[in-house]
Amino acid sequence: MNVLEKIVSSVTSFSKSERKVADVILANPQVTIHSSIAALAKMADVSEPTVNRFCRRLDTKGFPDFKLHLAQSLANGTPYVNRHVEEDDGPEAYTAKIFESTMAALDTARQHVDINTINRAVDVLTQAKKISFFGLGASASVAHDAQNKFFRFNVPVVCFDDIVMQRMSAINSSDGDVVVCISHTGRTKNLCDIAAIARENDATVIGITAYDSPLARECTLVLSLDVPEDTDMYMPMASRVAQLVLIDILATGFTLRRGSKFRENLKKVKDSLRGSRFEKKDLAN
Amino acid sequence: MNVLEKIVSSVTSFSKSERKVADVILANPQVTIHSSIAALAKMADVSEPTVNRFCRRLDTKGFPDFKLHLAQSLANGTPYVNRHVEEDDGPEAYTAKIFESTMAALDTARQHVDINTINRAVDVLTQAKKISFFGLGASASVAHDAQNKFFRFNVPVVCFDDIVMQRMSAINSSDGDVVVCISHTGRTKNLCDIAAIARENDATVIGITAYDSPLARECTLVLSLDVPEDTDMYMPMASRVAQLVLIDILATGFTLRRGSKFRENLKKVKDSLRGSRFEKKDLAN
DNA sequence: AATATTGTGTAATTAAATTACATAACAACG
DNA sequence: CGTTGTTATGTAATTTAATTACACAATATT
Numbered sequence: 001m002n003v004l005e006k007i008v009s010s011v012t013s014f015s016k017s018e019r020k021v022a023d024v025i026l027a028n029p030q031v032t033i034h035s036s037i038a039a040l041a042k043m044a045d046v047s048e049p050t051v052n053r054f055c056r057r058l059d060t061k062g063f064p065d066f067k068l069h070l071a072q073s074l075a076n077g078t079p080y081v082n083r084h085v086e087e088d089d090g091p092e093a094y095t096a097k098i099f100e101s102t103m104a105a106l107d108t109a110r111q112h113v114d115i116n117t118i119n120r121a122v123d124v125l126t127q128a129k130k131i132s133f134f135g136l137g138a139s140a141s142v143a144h145d146a147q148n149k150f151f152r153f154n155v156p157v158v159c160f161d162d163i164v165m166q167r168m169s170a171i172n173s174s175d176g177d178v179v180v181c182i183s184h185t186g187r188t189k190n191l192c193d194i195a196a197i198a199r200e201n202d203a204t205v206i207g208i209t210a211y212d213s214p215l216a217r218e219c220t221l222v223l224s225l226d227v228p229e230d231t232d233m234y235m236p237m238a239s240r241v242a243q244l245v246l247i248d249i250l251a252t253g254f255t256l257r258r259g260s261k262f263r264e265n266l267k268k269v270k271d272s273l274r275g276s277r278f279e280k281k282d283l284a285n
Numbered sequence: 286m287n288v289l290e291k292i293v294s295s296v297t298s299f300s301k302s303e304r305k306v307a308d309v310i311l312a313n314p315q316v317t318i319h320s321s322i323a324a325l326a327k328m329a330d331v332s333e334p335t336v337n338r339f340c341r342r343l344d345t346k347g348f349p350d351f352k353l354h355l356a357q358s359l360a361n362g363t364p365y366v367n368r369h370v371e372e373d374d375g376p377e378a379y380t381a382k383i384f385e386s387t388m389a390a391l392d393t394a395r396q397h398v399d400i401n402t403i404n405r406a407v408d409v410l411t412q413a414k415k416i417s418f419f420g421l422g423a424s425a426s427v428a429h430d431a432q433n434k435f436f437r438f439n440v441p442v443v444c445f446d447d448i449v450m451q452r453m454s455a456i457n458s459s460d461g462d463v464v465v466c467i468s469h470t471g472r473t474k475n476l477c478d479i480a481a482i483a484r485e486n487d488a489t490v491i492g493i494t495a496y497d498s499p500l501a502r503e504c505t506l507v508l509s510l511d512v513p514e515d516t517d518m519y520m521p522m523a524s525r526v527a528q529l530v531l532i533d534i535l536a537t538g539f540t541l542r543r544g545s546k547f548r549e550n551l552k553k554v555k556d557s558l559r560g561s562r563f564e565k566k567d568l569a570n
Numbered sequence: 571a572a573t574a575t576t577g578t579g580t581a582a583t584t585a586a587a588t589t590a591c592a593t594a595a596c597a598a599c600g
Numbered sequence: 601c602g603t604t605g606t607t608a609t610g611t612a613a614t615t616t617a618a619t620t621a622c623a624c625a626a627t628a629t630t
Contacts, residue, residue: 015577033353037618047579052619063618064349064586068318071356085537091404094541098534099395103388110384119376138433145426149520187563214563237533240430241526248522249383252370256379278472278499300608322587332610337588348587349617 002073003066004029006058014057020044021054025070033071037063098237105227105238106245112226113246121221122253124204128178130156134166134194135182138236142182142208142243149251152269153258163190170194173203180206184239186213195219208243287358288351289314291343299342305329306339310355318356322348383522390512390523391530397511398531406506407538409489413463415441419451419479420467423521427467427493427528434536437554438543448475455479458488465491469524471498480504493528 007022014022024044025032032040041048055066084101085094125131131150135143140161147159160166173179179198183191186209195205195218207219216222225242292307299307309329310317317325326333340351369386370379410416416435420428425446432444445451458464464483468476471494480490480503492504501507510527 017578034350036616038616048618049580049620050578053578064352065319067349067353068356071353072359074357085541087541089541091400091407091538094537095398095400095403095534096395098537099391099530102530102533103391106384106388106391110381113380115376115380118380122376138430141426141430141433144429145423145525148423148426152520185562189561189563192563241529244526244529245384245387248387248520249380251520252379252383253376256370256372256374276474277470278474278477302609321585323585333587334589334611335609338609 003058003060003069004073010058014054017044017046017050018054018057020046021051029070029074033067033074102238102241105242109225109227109242109245113223117221117223118246118249118253121206121223121250122257124178124206124221125150125250125254126257127176128155128204129176130158130173130178132169132173132177132179132198133157133159133182134161134169134179134191136161136163136188136191138240139182139184139243142240142247143180145244146180146182146247146251149247150254152265153251153254154265154269163194166190166194167197170197170203171201173198173201175202177201177203178206179203180208181215181219182208182243183213183215184210184236184243186210186215188215191215192218208246288343288345288354289358295343299339302329302331302335303339303342305331306336314355314359318352318359387523387526390527394510394512394527394530398508402506402508403531403534403538406491406508406535407542409463409491409506410435410535410539411542412461413440413489414461415443415458415463417454417458417462417464417483418442418444418467419446419454419464419476421446421448421473421476423525424467424469424528427525427532428465430529431465431467431532431536434532435539437550438536438539439550439554448479451475451479452482455482455488456486458483458486460487462486462488463491464488465493466500466504467493467528468498468500469495469521469528471495471500473500476500477503493531 004026007026011019011022021040021044024040035043037048037051041051044051052063055063058066058069060066060069085097089097133143133146133150135141143159143161147157150157158169160169170179177198179195181191181195186192186207192215195207195215198205199218199220204221205219207215207222209215209219209222209224211222211224211226216224223246225239225246227239227242289311292311296304296307306325306329309325320328322333322336326336329336337348340346340348343351343354345351345354370382374382418428418431418435420426428444428446432442435442443454445454455464462483464480466476466480471477471492477500480492480500483490484503484505489506490504492500492507494500494504494507494509496507496509496511501509508531510524510531512524512527
């Protein structure tokens, strides 16, 4: 827990004077880290030793050490905070907020993702006879993206955003096939059905979805990304970005597992695109 | 730039003794922030004032202030640094690196994006009779995502990833129509053609592409995102995530511009999905 | 109401950082 | 190759900041 959070959570256990100190610090943390103990004591209208005691109560060695901790809290606090877009935000404000909350979401995702499951997913994917990516609505574009990536690996890969096609594909799957079902909520009925059908036909089903959701229960392997979403916008935003990053990770794991000579292959695919482009080096679209 | 980076980048301008200080700090930054100036001076085998001068050279007020800055740099771990995936990285390593470089990319994108152009793009989009999103290859999935978002706004929106359809659509466009062309490099010939055709037919063309690229030159409005890409992987990764965030921003700007009663509409769209889901509230797929 | 107990401030002390100054290393120039 | 100017570095003095020790005040506790 960072110091700022700690202050907030232990507000109740503070004495009157300590609380004054806490209030001042929470109100202007940036100012605090550049103030001396004397200045802060004056701002809070308490004595210097009170400030010192306050610092010790928060398990720091003293005032300078406390400032260090505070500085660290602010460093990851300020930029990563998931600030919600407000009715009267201007372009400057909402642009910054969306970037920041997306980054915050990725940060949470990074902390929560289960490396072990990723590793197993990569395992399964590298051994797949065929890989299918299924998603509906917003998740369909994630599935498309995945197809675009894995297609480069010269492995049979399909992607459907049509439930009928998905269903047919699932029914025709067999042992050695891998089906990746993508859904943020994990509650899309049709996709749960697809997952169940694929499993009944011995395919390995990887779910990129919420942990403990109906879809998750139908999967062999669940990659969950519990990302905070700004529900005011009524659109999946950060969650879908996190899903894409996960796809990138799986694709990267795949290429690494396949070794260096395989990477030559990727270069060939990339180079093949050159004809469709105006001069100068670079990657895909 | 954070202090650690600053130290690295200005290592050449240091004197012999200052360099010793820099080496010690870079070798054990965590220790440094908990050391006194005397302790650090001893570790680096220099005098205390030398350490102090070192701090000042890095534009800090003095040693304590330097420690504060250092603490903040360390708080983010190594987050802003775009670390490349290496041949022998394990799952742990490549997962962390991909998250981090994606976040680093978003951070760069945030700093470089032109708010003014975003605002104008939102303007144009809100007044559009029809919106078309075109992308090829990896950018096609971005276009799909955009369609999914704007479709909720109850505005005529189409999305094609087929050059023939794109071409037909472009030829049929007219004054008041908005065409959004998505391409990371901006050098995909077909897409440049589409942009040119659309403009000849009086459509407004927004390019989500590299600044000063062939595609950019065909556009009315260019939203450029110069994001550093890990070219070793031969796949667009970070760039595409940045494009998606940009789509989110445009969509958000759109809804804000339309006002609060419009937002009710979004809620209705979201609620309409409920029937396709297993119980419990939440957003799209 | 008396007495612990805890909280708070004042003043003294200690520790830390900074400044001023002296000397040493080095570079430029005759 | 020595002289002189410049920059770099260290020593010691000074200042500033933080901490401790102690006394007094407030609040509980019996």
